[in-house]
Amino acid sequence: MPKTRLEAFSDGVIAVIITIMVLELKVPHGADLASLVPVVPVFLSYLLSFVFVGIYWNNHHHLLHATQHVDGIALWANLHLLFWLSLVPFATAWMNENDFAPVPVALYGSVLLLAGLAYYILARVLVTRHGKDSVLARAIGRDWKAVISLLTYAAAIALAFWNGWAACALYAVIAVIWFVPDSRIERYVERRQS
Amino acid sequence: MPKTRLEAFSDGVIAVIITIMVLELKVPHGADLASLVPVVPVFLSYLLSFVFVGIYWNNHHHLLHATQHVDGIALWANLHLLFWLSLVPFATAWMNENDFAPVPVALYGSVLLLAGLAYYILARVLVTRHGKDSVLARAIGRDWKAVISLLTYAAAIALAFWNGWAACALYAVIAVIWFVPDSRIERYVERRQS
Amino acid sequence: MPKTRLEAFSDGVIAVIITIMVLELKVPHGADLASLVPVVPVFLSYLLSFVFVGIYWNNHHHLLHATQHVDGIALWANLHLLFWLSLVPFATAWMNENDFAPVPVALYGSVLLLAGLAYYILARVLVTRHGKDSVLARAIGRDWKAVISLLTYAAAIALAFWNGWAACALYAVIAVIWFVPDSRIERYVERRQS
Amino acid sequence: MPKTRLEAFSDGVIAVIITIMVLELKVPHGADLASLVPVVPVFLSYLLSFVFVGIYWNNHHHLLHATQHVDGIALWANLHLLFWLSLVPFATAWMNENDFAPVPVALYGSVLLLAGLAYYILARVLVTRHGKDSVLARAIGRDWKAVISLLTYAAAIALAFWNGWAACALYAVIAVIWFVPDSRIERYVERRQS
Numbered sequence: 001m002p003k004t005r006l007e008a009f010s011d012g013v014i015a016v017i018i019t020i021m022v023l024e025l026k027v028p029h030g031a032d033l034a035s036l037v038p039v040v041p042v043f044l045s046y047l048l049s050f051v052f053v054g055i056y057w058n059n060h061h062h063l064l065h066a067t068q069h070v071d072g073i074a075l076w077a078n079l080h081l082l083f084w085l086s087l088v089p090f091a092t093a094w095m096n097e098n099d100f101a102p103v104p105v106a107l108y109g110s111v112l113l114l115a116g117l118a119y120y121i122l123a124r125v126l127v128t129r130h131g132k133d134s135v136l137a138r139a140i141g142r143d144w145k146a147v148i149s150l151l152t153y154a155a156a157i158a159l160a161f162w163n164g165w166a167a168c169a170l171y172a173v174i175a176v177i178w179f180v181p182d183s184r185i186e187r188y189v190e191r192r193q194s
Numbered sequence: 195m196p197k198t199r200l201e202a203f204s205d206g207v208i209a210v211i212i213t214i215m216v217l218e219l220k221v222p223h224g225a226d227l228a229s230l231v232p233v234v235p236v237f238l239s240y241l242l243s244f245v246f247v248g249i250y251w252n253n254h255h256h257l258l259h260a261t262q263h264v265d266g267i268a269l270w271a272n273l274h275l276l277f278w279l280s281l282v283p284f285a286t287a288w289m290n291e292n293d294f295a296p297v298p299v300a301l302y303g304s305v306l307l308l309a310g311l312a313y314y315i316l317a318r319v320l321v322t323r324h325g326k327d328s329v330l331a332r333a334i335g336r337d338w339k340a341v342i343s344l345l346t347y348a349a350a351i352a353l354a355f356w357n358g359w360a361a362c363a364l365y366a367v368i369a370v371i372w373f374v375p376d377s378r379i380e381r382y383v384e385r386r387q388s
Numbered sequence: 389m390p391k392t393r394l395e396a397f398s399d400g401v402i403a404v405i406i407t408i409m410v411l412e413l414k415v416p417h418g419a420d421l422a423s424l425v426p427v428v429p430v431f432l433s434y435l436l437s438f439v440f441v442g443i444y445w446n447n448h449h450h451l452l453h454a455t456q457h458v459d460g461i462a463l464w465a466n467l468h469l470l471f472w473l474s475l476v477p478f479a480t481a482w483m484n485e486n487d488f489a490p491v492p493v494a495l496y497g498s499v500l501l502l503a504g505l506a507y508y509i510l511a512r513v514l515v516t517r518h519g520k521d522s523v524l525a526r527a528i529g530r531d532w533k534a535v536i537s538l539l540t541y542a543a544a545i546a547l548a549f550w551n552g553w554a555a556c557a558l559y560a561v562i563a564v565i566w567f568v569p570d571s572r573i574e575r576y577v578e579r580r581q582s
Numbered sequence: 583m584p585k586t587r588l589e590a591f592s593d594g595v596i597a598v599i600i601t602i603m604v605l606e607l608k609v610p611h612g613a614d615l616a617s618l619v620p621v622v623p624v625f626l627s628y629l630l631s632f633v634f635v636g637i638y639w640n641n642h643h644h645l646l647h648a649t650q651h652v653d654g655i656a657l658w659a660n661l662h663l664l665f666w667l668s669l670v671p672f673a674t675a676w677m678n679e680n681d682f683a684p685v686p687v688a689l690y691g692s693v694l695l696l697a698g699l700a701y702y703i704l705a706r707v708l709v710t711r712h713g714k715d716s717v718l719a720r721a722i723g724r725d726w727k728a729v730i731s732l733l734t735y736a737a738a739i740a741l742a743f744w745n746g747w748a749a750c751a752l753y754a755v756i757a758v759i760w761f762v763p764d765s766r767i768e769r770y771v772e773r774r775q776s
Binding site: 007008011012014015016018019020022023025027028029031032033036047050054057058061062064065179 | 583584587588590591594595597598599602654657658661664665668669671672675676679680683684685686689
């Protein structure tokens with residue numbers, strides 16, 4: 001099967017996820033700058049979640065760019081990824097309403113960890129379908145970056161029970177690592193095409 | 195008419211349906227693990243509805259993949275399917291708020307039954323347009339799977355009045371049956387193309 | 389400019405409009421069939437609005453199918469149509485919450501009338517761009533159907549001040565007239581291509 | 583990388599933004615014309631925001647039309663633009679709930695200013711990638727229009743602290759300036775193609 005509809009559907013779901021999160025930004029009651037102060041941490045966590053979902057979209061874009069075709073298993077591996085991403089707004093909202101308390105911060109990290117795991121599974125499913133010597137397989141390689149970020153998520157979740165803000169800082173570090181999109185794939189495909 | 199816009203619009207509607215359901219996951223007031231406990235059944239029913247809508251998207255993907263062209267009747271048969279799917283979030287929410295009481299569970303099943311019926315009609319409309327000997331007609335065949343799941347939905351709706359949880363278990367069984375996407379079409383089209 | 393992005397953006401906006409309307413279907417408090425009774429008129433008006441937005445999507449699909457290219461004016465004529473369509477959920481909700489009182493029913497009709505006018509303008513803009521002898525111009529012709537339905541909307545709005553339900557019935561009549569999509573275009577394009 | 587998914591994702595996000603804003607139009611309690619009066623300013627600010635987001639979509643359409651390919655930096659420059667656009671519904675809602683008080687009106691202008699800046703950065707990133715002599719670079723040129731509107735936003739934000747309505751009028755002036763889409767690009771590309 002061609003990959004176009006999988007891309008279009010994923011674009012649609014991620015577009016809705018990234019946009020409905022902003023509905024959590026409740027309008028403050030006052031009309032002065034001081035009334036915006038309590039919105040600041042909510043805004044920052046919205047920014048963090050926006051960046052995370054944006055990273056997934058970017059990497060998904062790169063991954064599918066190197067993909068030639070998809071099958072039924074790949075469709076479900078992709079829906080599995082979208083499922084965990086769809087829980088990001090809920091996890092963000094719970095974290096916000098409890099001033100970054102341990103359990104909500106740990107749940108937020110768990111959703112990110114499970115989304116990361118789902119992305120890893122999707123990449124493996126696609127690589128298996130395309131064969132060891134495909135452009136996709138060579139472009140992704142051993143995928144140390146994914147493994148390291150999954151381990152870092154786990155560490156951050158444990159850290160949340162000691163200090164919620166420290167865990168959030170560690171999440172932000174992972175975001176920065178991934179901020180540069182999957183340039184391995186970009187570079188590899190370019191080299192192949194030239 | 196080409197089928198691209200029908201696919202794009204359906205992707206958009208299904209993407210919104212599958213994503214706004216998560217807005218039903220109300221953030222709990224407490225910040226500890228215990229306060230997540232009442233969210234668990236809501237989460238499970240969200241998961242079930244996500245899987246059902248995902249199944250429809252997968253099967254729709256396969257059905258349209260084997261389709262060559264669409265006309266005005268097919269557009270309306272497709273909108274009819276989207277209408278019943280759009281009621282899934284409402285039915286899920288009512289079921290959640292009433293601890294899986296008989297009538298809401300039966301309504302949830304009825305919406306699934308009507309969506310299944312609408313999918314069956316859409317498949318028939320497309321098959322009729324393409325002719326008995328088309329790839330599409332041969333790929334779908336008699337469609338026993340659809341007929342059996344429609345009958346099982348009806349049985350589960352009746353069961354709901356005796357025990358809501360048993361009906362939900364039966365819905366989950368149908369989901370598992372359909373989990374494997376319409377591989378008949380996938381296999382048939384592949385064989386034809388090779 | 390090619391028309392693909394105008395189609396994709398319109399699909400996205402109409403998909404969101406048609407789906408967020410269902411959020412107006414508030415979950416009833418009871419868990420028996422009787423508690424569904426007050427939902428019935430809301431459900432019917434949701435159905436009516438779904439059909440109206442579906443009609444616009446269908447006709448938009450047909451109109452753009454016959455279109456070769458778009459320019460800046462066409463983009464704004466299209467956004468103008470989407471603006472009025474985006475008010476359908478608001479108008480539907482106000483009508484529901486007031487048991488089909490005169491003013492809300494008239495407002496609902498006015499939104500439909502303005503959307504119809506915007507569609508008429510969009511069709512004219514596209515026809516002008518393609519020239520009198522284009523496939524598009526010949527397919528649409530004098531567009532009596534559009535003119536008649538605009539006049540009927542105006543009559544229904546006046547009727548609303550006498551009886552809200554009668555006006556709604558007249559809206560439904562217009563929906564039935566348009567239910568059959570713009571088969572003129574479909575037929576004309578087919579004949580030209582054969 | 584091809585630009586199709588960047589276009590599709592942006593279409594999705596902008597479609598959701600432009601449509602969820604209408605959820606801010608709260609249904610009035612009464613059923614007469616008088617009860618619509620307090621909705622009028624909310625409606626006008628919805629209209630203004632709809633036009634602004636529509637302008638960004640139009641210009642984005644023109645900009646990407648002249649673009650040949652995108653890379654990871656362009657993806658993030660685009661997400662950066664979508665981030666500020668996603669805050670338009672929040673800023674509109676806060677402005678509405680406070681009768682166009684100075685700080686909310688200034689915040690609304692700041693969001694528009696930051697979206698304008700993000701659009702400018704995106705255009706620069708794309709021009710740099712395509713080279714000084716590309717169709718895109720020549721079509722955009724020095725981009726005085728963008729620079730002037732950024733300066734006007736800054737002036738309107740300052741003006742908001744003196745009079746909120748005057749600032750809104752200045753925002754509307756910028757909207758009118760941009761209303762005519764980026765016809766420079768349209769004309770330039772056309773000339774090149776002929």
